[in-house]
Amino acid sequence: MKFLLFLTILFHLICIQALQTSSATTKSKKKLWKEIEPYFTPTPEYKNNYGEFRSPLKFYDETPVNTPQDWSRRRQEISNQWHKMMGEWPEIITDQKFEIIETTQRENLTQYKVRFKWLPDQYTEGYLLIPEEKGKKPAVITVFYEPETAIGLGKPNRDFALQMAKKGFVTLSIGTSETTKNKTYSLYYPSINNAQMQPISALAYAAANAWNVLANTEGVDSTRIAIAGHSYGGKWAMFASCLYDKFACGVWSDPGIVFDETKGSGVNYWEPWYLGYYPPPWENTWRKTGMIENAKGLYPKLKQEGYDLHELHALMAPRPFLVSGGSGDQPVRWTALNHTIAVNKLLGYKNRVAMTNRKEHSPNKESNEQMYNFLMFFLGKK
Numbered sequence: 001m002k003f004l005l006f007l008t009i010l011f012h013l014i015c016i017q018a019l020q021t022s023s024a025t026t027k028s029k030k031k032l033w034k035e036i037e038p039y040f041t042p043t044p045e046y047k048n049n050y051g052e053f054r055s056p057l058k059f060y061d062e063t064p065v066n067t068p069q070d071w072s073r074r075r076q077e078i079s080n081q082w083h084k085m086m087g088e089w090p091e092i093i094t095d096q097k098f099e100i101i102e103t104t105q106r107e108n109l110t111q112y113k114v115r116f117k118w119l120p121d122q123y124t125e126g127y128l129l130i131p132e133e134k135g136k137k138p139a140v141i142t143v144f145y146e147p148e149t150a151i152g153l154g155k156p157n158r159d160f161a162l163q164m165a166k167k168g169f170v171t172l173s174i175g176t177s178e179t180t181k182n183k184t185y186s187l188y189y190p191s192i193n194n195a196q197m198q199p200i201s202a203l204a205y206a207a208a209n210a211w212n213v214l215a216n217t218e219g220v221d222s223t224r225i226a227i228a229g230h231s232y233g234g235k236w237a238m239f240a241s242c243l244y245d246k247f248a249c250g251v252w253s254d255p256g257i258v259f260d261e262t263k264g265s266g267v268n269y270w271e272p273w274y275l276g277y278y279p280p281p282w283e284n285t286w287r288k289t290g291m292i293e294n295a296k297g298l299y300p301k302l303k304q305e306g307y308d309l310h311e312l313h314a315l316m317a318p319r320p321f322l323v324s325g326g327s328g329d330q331p332v333r334w335t336a337l338n339h340t341i342a343v344n345k346l347l348g349y350k351n352r353v354a355m356t357n358r359k360e361h362s363p364n365k366e367s368n369e370q371m372y373n374f375l376m377f378f379l380g381k382k
Helices: 002-025 027-041 067-087 160-166 177-182 199-214 232-243 261-267 301-304 310-312 331-347 365-379
Strands: 099-106 111-120 122-131 137-144 169-176 220-231 250-255 321-325 353-357
Touching: 027 353, 027 365, 067 199, 067 232, 067 310, 067 331, 099 250, 111 160, 111 199, 111 310, 111 365, 122 160, 122 199, 137 160, 137 199, 137 232, 137 365, 160 169, 160 177, 160 220, 160 331, 160 365, 169 199, 199 220, 199 232, 220 232, 250 365, 321 331, 321 365, 331 353
Parallel strands: 137 169, 137 220, 220 250, 250 321, 321 353
Antiparallel strands: 099 111, 111 122, 122 169
């Protein structure tokens, strides 16, 4: 009798814990909006301040964009121009499924080590985390130097894939493990000695292929797939979500959302593994502060001809995105983000461009919770 009573009490305790966990991870839309609403308002100093950036709401020949129909043509112009400058993508790989290498049970999640093709001639390995909940679920692709960090096997506060899976998202963690080890840091297609795409664009292409294999996975709602990353992964997530419009939204943690040579190595788009590709051997081509000396590849051309990354941000409209800003992306970045706000306004949308700020480059518990709330609001239960 006592044993039966013990089992009954234990059962109730388990049920209470489950309810508490559920209530903690499935906040109401109203509550989530109350928490994230401040992220969409520029600070007073930067409200309606567009800086010195060239407006995306003008064609390259200076013709103004006045209507949504104009924007459709202008958006295509921006996309075409950046792909032309960075190198055209190969055909997207749309018909593959994950090869499962190993399976591990983690609490209420199943973790699969998976393999898939992310370049036409190259496979990668990553981790697919699937919650036990039934039905179609939203999903997030996380990107970093290697896939282990995002599943909780790296530095603290970077376990994005694990935490979002605990909140009911299917997550796919991928990274450039081999190139991180050999310090070439990116993807080079068809080869590192003869890359036909700027490496950051090759990373975006690889993420597009990851989107497709994830969309083919049972239980994933393909209309609710986001991409998120920090630092190097933030750059990767930004280029991927901007250049591939099937991503429902993006979270970019302190990538350096515009060119800024005063930030030294944190916003180093001139490096040969981002936008400054040239065939190796590579030497260091930059100073920690000031103008870049001896930069090669595409980067000098972009700077000389007045291009900046705010044009790519505009390709997100009307899809929402969050800049989780740190030391590299402080409130002054609103001068760039205001241009995408203007595009969204033309299209009849508001509250699509968000930014939070912290002093340090590294994410923390607060910035991560802000990111999770953002994703749950836009991709959670409808």
